[in-house]
Amino acid sequence: MRPLPTLLTLALAAAFGGFAATAIREGLQTPAQASPAAAALPLPIAGALPASVGGQPVPSLAPMLQRVTPAVVSVHTKQTVRIRNPFANDPFFRRMFPNIPQERINESLGSGVIIDAKNGYVLTNHHVIEGADEVSVTLADGRTIKADFVGSDPDTDIALMRVPAQNLSAISLADSDALRVGDFVVAVGNPFGIGQTVTSGIVSAVGRSGLRGLGYQNFIQTDASINPGNSGGALVNLNGELIGINTASFNPQGSMAGNIGLGFAIPANLARNIKDQLIANNGVVRRGSLGLESQDVTPQLAAGLKLGEPRGALVSRVFAGSAAAAAGLKPGDVILTANGQRVDGRDALRNFEGLQAIGSKIALEVLRDGQPLQLSASLREQAKAVAGADLDARLGGATFAELPERLRQSGFSGVVVESVARGSRAEKNDLRKDDVIVAATSGQFDDLPGFRASFTRAPAQLVLRIVRGNRRGDLQMQ
Template identity: 60%
Template sequence: MRPIPQFASILVAAVVGGLVAVACVRNDESLSDPLVAPARAAPVAMGSPLPAVVEGQPLPSLAPMLERVTPAVVNIYTRQRVRVRNPLADDPFLRMLGLRALPQERVAQSLGSGVIVDAQQGYVLTNHHVVEGAEEVSVTLADGRTLEAEFIGSDPDTDVAVIRIPADHLDAVPLVDSNSLRVGDFVVAVGNPFGLGQTVTSGIVSALGRSGIRGLGYQNFIQTDASINPGNSGGALVNLRGELIGVNTAIFNPGGSREGNIGIGFAIPSALAAEVMNQLIETGTVQRGTLGIQTHDVTPEMAEALDLDDRRGAIVAAVREGSPAAESGLRSGDVIVSANGQRVDGMAALHNIEGLLPVGKPVVLEVVRDGETVTLSPILQPRLTELDGARLDPRLSGARFVELDERYRQQGLAGVRVGAIEPGSRAARSGLRVDDLVVRFNRRDVTDLDGLRRALDTQPPQMVLGLVRGGRAGELAMR
């Protein structure tokens, strides 16, 4: 479980729980007195199984459905070697002798859950944070077998990962479209809390389409009144038919994991997980789309100037030439209030929707323009994910710039990350380093790769990058 630092922690490692309460009431029984004892059932001897029928009424049970689901839910164990600082590294006696303390390593182990979704190919869905950085991944099945897993791919921005195990006598949970879910539907979760082994919990769908939670990347979560425990990340969230409708990923707890469950858990909808999984299996990466616009939140002053009835939406500040937005007729000053039927409260909400919708398909935008509502349907085009510095400017030769992970953007960060530096290159000689965050170019804000590329359309005589390095801000002149 990984706490994310904020006033209300989002604790990554989740499963859904609660209690499904089913009341069976006979029509001929009086309900007027709340203290009336229920009709007595036939006595059951200690140690004997519960009866299947009481007074002719079958007892409700999830057992038949779980007998089909639990064989497909697996426990995942990972191992990773981590370098640690040797306490003798600064020993003055060793330095005097011209010796250095050897670096030390420790083996970090973690656990999580996963669900088999393709028994023929052996594909297992889990969370990115369960397998992130792992050198070895092993899977233990419900029947006790332990298998080495092959890493297929993962997407940190949606926290979805795919691994594969040998396809030999496997069971799978069928994937269904989570878009048919309704608030109040009963759900059941299966996972591996605290490494205890397979555990079943249940609850209801508390909310749908949850977003705006800091530190969790692109968001469209199923919220549930879950019984939350560490180690259940990547486990299955199923409906009462035993169909996969979500992958458990996170919990919300202001007091941290030690405070226990407070009944707020999140799962990745199966529709989103399936889309990401298919891309990871086919290409190993996930392609995201863009409308090609810059937006701002609607301030009270803007709302008054534009005569808006509702002070919400994303106001279009700029439209890139040749972009999907430009081709659809979107203009500066338009206010986007919904996208594909989803409410847009501000620029963050629109950015989140952009990142979740499939590339190459139209997005139905509801736009307020001059007091009238206009509907436009731009087709999302692929978003830039990396840029070679040499193609931007010779002074950046040897550097490769990559988009900042969405989970960091959700924490309020913006900019472009330096993903790689070629030793001895021009960028390296100027002092640029891997993991530097470029936030300004010649004192103009840089929020993403497209913004950096636009800023370098005309190569300026001087180039000063505003950087964040190791938590400190500074400037670096590129020569």
């Protein structure tokens, strides 16, 4: 006799996996409506799944989840926020109302995954713990323990914590590169603060990128429900191995609008790489870089470059002493693939670079003067910040850094002011922390290496075009 085919019922939904309130205030209530009885109908017989069908046991995820769920934790954060009260600094109101509140405590909730029971390492999302003054985790057995912060990487949205506790359960990490579209997956987390919840689905896509505002991207896409509070939780395969960290989902109506089957998880291999770097480098990630600037290939450029289609990253500048220079790349080259991955434009190349470690060997397929060329590059360390005084005395006291990748995904280019020393020349010139420098009279630039290179010759008049909040303006540096 042929065994009956097995059908797995899959939940189809997704929502933004971010911070969530710790309880649902009210549920929906549907009052029962009475209707006149005509003739008494026989009551339906309650149905139940049989233990086996055609001699084959009915499949269940329960045995696997018994091993997985103890390793998925709830992450609680507290952050002290100063209240902007217009009366708080008024002497009269301070005398009349001495207890005017000037601070409040924001509490949020996410999820995390224990990946090392011996050392107590817990992976979660950077956005779950960002800005938190205090973080604690609640284990599946009910224990709540204060967590120690190890480090985080905003550009891949990975954070690592340590929980000083005994008798922990951990999930082993799978090779996420082996994932295929159609593989069954299960998401575990704490959505809406209602308690640990399991949803299931399939892998809808791998290597997904191009989502605005989400940093460096190489996402696993799934139709398993990912809801508010699921952020940092586990995406596992049917063997109970971690294949991804749930991070976000897409809904054009907003994060609370409901599931539409577009959830995203950070691949386990990328999370493992970031975790190893955070442990080895005292909580920071060091990235490799080609050391070049590029631009998208327009249809007009494609015709002039003898390209069959308008795609690739057109090299516009190669920085001296960079990996690109050592590899022999030149302005005018068009990078078509990197390690076999298709490069459609500037953002795709930048995203590829941001996911590589220092020293990574990169095979580049390049078009030069209409002829194909194979080049090999070894990525060098990408500078994280530069002191303004090293560029121009008029910028003394300011420190400039690369833009967060989420801002680049939102359409920005340039550099960000990381800090401004009190009483410095930069402060007197009205430069402020978190200003985004998008242009300057020193020359054109897209990123920190380009900004630094633009000061090869100091301009007679230095004017910075900045974005501050929702406003744009020009600052003349004296």
